[in-house]
Amino acid sequence: LAPDTLARTDAAGFPRPLAASAPAPHRDPFAWVAEIAELTQPDDVVWCDGSAEEKQRLIDQMVAAGTLLRLDETKRPGSYLARSDPSDVARVESRTFICSEREVDAGPTNNWRAPAEMRSELDGVFAGSMKGRTMYVVPFSMGPVGGPISQVGIEITDSPYVVVSMHVMTRVSGEVLDLIEGGQQWVPAVHSVGAPLVDEHGERTADVPWPCNETKYIVHYPQTREIWSYGSGYGGNALLGKKCFALRIASAMARDEGWLAEHMLLIRITSPEQRQYHLAAAFPSACGKTNLAMLQPTVPGWTVETIGDDIVWMRPGPDGTLRAINPEAGFFGVAPGTGVETNPTAIETLTHDVIFTNVALTDDGDVWWEGLTPEPPEHLVDWRGDDWTPADGEAGRPAAHPNSRFTVSAAQCPSIADVWEDPAGVPVDAIVFGGRRASNVPLVAQATSWEHGVFMGATISSERTAAAEGAVGELRRDPFAMLPFCGYNMADHWSHWLEVGAGLASATRPKIFQVNWFRKDADGAFIWPGFGENSRVVKWITEQIDRSRGVRTDAGAVPSPVGLLPAPGALDVDGLDLSDDDLAALFDVPAEAWLAEAELTGEFFDTFGDRTPAALREQLAGLTARLR
Numbered sequence: 001l002a003p004d005t006l007a008r009t010d011a012a013g014f015p016r017p018l019a020a021s022a023p024a025p026h027r028d029p030f031a032w033v034a035e036i037a038e039l040t041q042p043d044d045v046v047w048c049d050g051s052a053e054e055k056q057r058l059i060d061q062m063v064a065a066g067t068l069l070r071l072d073e074t075k076r077p078g079s080y081l082a083r084s085d086p087s088d089v090a091r092v093e094s095r096t097f098i099c100s101e102r103e104v105d106a107g108p109t110n111n112w113r114a115p116a117e118m119r120s121e122l123d124g125v126f127a128g129s130m131k132g133r134t135m136y137v138v139p140f141s142m143g144p145v146g147g148p149i150s151q152v153g154i155e156i157t158d159s160p161y162v163v164v165s166m167h168v169m170t171r172v173s174g175e176v177l178d179l180i181e182g183g184q185q186w187v188p189a190v191h192s193v194g195a196p197l198v199d200e201h202g203e204r205t206a207d208v209p210w211p212c213n214e215t216k217y218i219v220h221y222p223q224t225r226e227i228w229s230y231g232s233g234y235g236g237n238a239l240l241g242k243k244c245f246a247l248r249i250a251s252a253m254a255r256d257e258g259w260l261a262e263h264m265l266l267i268r269i270t271s272p273e274q275r276q277y278h279l280a281a282a283f284p285s286a287c288g289k290t291n292l293a294m295l296q297p298t299v300p301g302w303t304v305e306t307i308g309d310d311i312v313w314m315r316p317g318p319d320g321t322l323r324a325i326n327p328e329a330g331f332f333g334v335a336p337g338t339g340v341e342t343n344p345t346a347i348e349t350l351t352h353d354v355i356f357t358n359v360a361l362t363d364d365g366d367v368w369w370e371g372l373t374p375e376p377p378e379h380l381v382d383w384r385g386d387d388w389t390p391a392d393g394e395a396g397r398p399a400a401h402p403n404s405r406f407t408v409s410a411a412q413c414p415s416i417a418d419v420w421e422d423p424a425g426v427p428v429d430a431i432v433f434g435g436r437r438a439s440n441v442p443l444v445a446q447a448t449s450w451e452h453g454v455f456m457g458a459t460i461s462s463e464r465t466a467a468a469e470g471a472v473g474e475l476r477r478d479p480f481a482m483l484p485f486c487g488y489n490m491a492d493h494w495s496h497w498l499e500v501g502a503g504l505a506s507a508t509r510p511k512i513f514q515v516n517w518f519r520k521d522a523d524g525a526f527i528w529p530g531f532g533e534n535s536r537v538v539k540w541i542t543e544q545i546d547r548s549r550g551v552r553t554d555a556g557a558v559p560s561p562v563g564l565l566p567a568p569g570a571l572d573v574d575g576l577d578l579s580d581d582d583l584a585a586l587f588d589v590p591a592e593a594w595l596a597e598a599e600l601t602g603e604f605f606d607t608f609g610d611r612t613p614a615a616l617r618e619q620l621a622g623l624t625a626r627l628r
């Protein structure tokens with residue numbers, strides 16, 4: 001950050017935006033709504049206010065229409081089950097587009113289309129797409145309404161499921177319209193399920209429980225800060241405040257304005273000495289963010305409180321610290337694998353007022369998914385609505401879809417931190433990058449510098465999960481866990497991180513770490529117990545921060561080619577059923593395999609040409625030299 005930028009602060013003391021690109025012209029929201037209605041031709045237009053009455057009215061309407069199934073009121077009060085169309089269960093990365101004027105600004109990791117071309121294509125796609133439906137206008141804030149790090153938008157949608165989900169996941173409020181009328185920049189976001197209720201003769205047709213279209217478009221115009229989504233009702237494709245705004249559009253805003261929009265969880269850690277630390281961690285989709293966000297430490301005396309589980313916005317603050325908020329208001333979490341043993345906090349959060357999507361239904365009107373209990377019930381209705389018995393599970397047909405989800409308010413999470421809605425955010429002490437790696441990557445390593453940490457983030461690879469279409473298990477590059485979410489050239493994202501880090505006060509600049517909970521032994525079993533036991537790694541991370549601040553003077557780490565590893569005895573493994581061989585395997589850094597990976601990293605960097613920052617090339621050369 002240029003010093004003159006830091007000098008220019010707003011009323012709250014935050015640096016003013018860099019003038020890297022001209023702000024989008026201020027649009028009149030009422031003219032915009034009229035224009036979209038003209039294009040999509042809904043039966044009527046409803047302006048939403050975010051009230052509890054509005055939410056209940058839409059829920060009742062969806063229950064009547066068969067979109068939502070009311071769960072048993074004594075077992076799961078205020079909760080519902082939605083079954084999506086079987087084809088509409090995850091994000092569609094192949095249909096996600098970044099439409100910047102120049103292709104190079106989208107970069108090689110995004111699908112690019114020229115904005116003018118995409119606009120005229122979408123004009124055809126959206127024409128009449130809401131016929132026979134109600135168009136909802138949803139003003140929402142990402143972050144506390146009016147906060148210095150917050151942003152606002154308006155989502156237009158023809159899906160009541162989307163409206164109700166937006167109520168949970170964002171702050172829907174009429175106050176947002178006041179902010180917009182007062183001149184605040186806002187993001188227009190248009191969503192249609194792409195299923196008009198008329199046939200080719202203009203005759204009215206019947207609706208289905210989960211309308212969607214085989215053809216899908218998830219389109220972003222980062223320069224003019226606009227979103228257009230068509231054909232899907234699934235979370236990441238349709239709740240446009242989430243990945244589309246809070247990551248793809250916000251990452252472009254953040255680059256221009258000197259802040260960061262990241263696919264991260266955010267927690268507050270309190271040590272037995274009552275020292276507090278804030279940790280932000282980026283793991284790819286379905287790689288453990290929600291679980292770490294709700295961590296119940298197994299190490300005595302330590303507390304972890306939840307601030308966010310999927311997205312973090314960070315802004316250099318007036319005092320040179322990096323201030324972070326969770327821009328969301330709820331959790332859209334992975335159900336499978338969530339049980340009392342693995343994530344008891346989530347189980348407690350999910351006791352009431354939840355919308356479940358694509359989990360299984362029990363005979364007594366409750367929900368079930370793989371991992372909720374060790375043994376499945378004798379009979380279920382699976383996520384497609386078909387009968388299911390444990391024999392089906394044994395035959396490889398899960399009862400819940402692997403990407404089935406819960407949508408729930410963050411406020412009802414028992415571990416939510418009292419500061420979770422502080423508009424000024426919390427100061428970040430540690431940044432952690434991770435992925436799902438069966439081999440090579442140690443349980444934890446600390447970066448030796450900010451540049452080295454950015455290199456760690458840029459070189460994350462992870463095995464694919466069910467959160468997006470594609471082959472599960474295949475290893476792919478996922479830099480910063482942002483591969484599907486960066487709204488501009490990924491290499492520029494790395495440069496931006498280098499720049500933001502350089503502008504932070506060195507004494508409090510966050511320390512960067514890499515973790516891997518997923519290393520496997522020769523039999524394919526996870527070596528590290530994970531979940532609550534991850535608190536042992538978190539503890540070491542905070543102790544390393546103490547050491548960097550002179551609070552501790554003992555030796556905590558030893559060098560390795562890939563970063564600082566815990567010194568013998570420094571990682572608290574007391575009481576764990578872990579042999580010395582297991583521990584050695586968790587921290588093994590096989591030079592041959594790493595050299596092969598380093599070579600692939602070089603090829604990966606080459607795909608960005610001269611946009612790859614020189615500092616990262618130097619990091620790669622250093623790594624290779626150390627390995628040799």
Ligand code: GTP
Nearest residue numbers: 285286287288289290291334336337467517530531
């Ligand atoms: P998105 O919402 O898709 O961004 O996912 P996420 O990163 O929040 O992942 P989540 O915490 O929902 O975890 C995804 C899956 O990984 C679940 O099935 C978890 O049970 C599993 N998981 C999470 N943490 C651990 C861990 O420490 N060890 C192991 N073995 N599995 C884990």
Ligand code: SPV
Nearest residue numbers: 235236242243285310467
């Ligand atoms: C992810 O896939 O990273 C999610 C779910 O958090 S979605 O909102 O669909 O992106």
Ligand code: MN
Nearest residue numbers: 263285286310
């Ligand atoms: Mn996510």
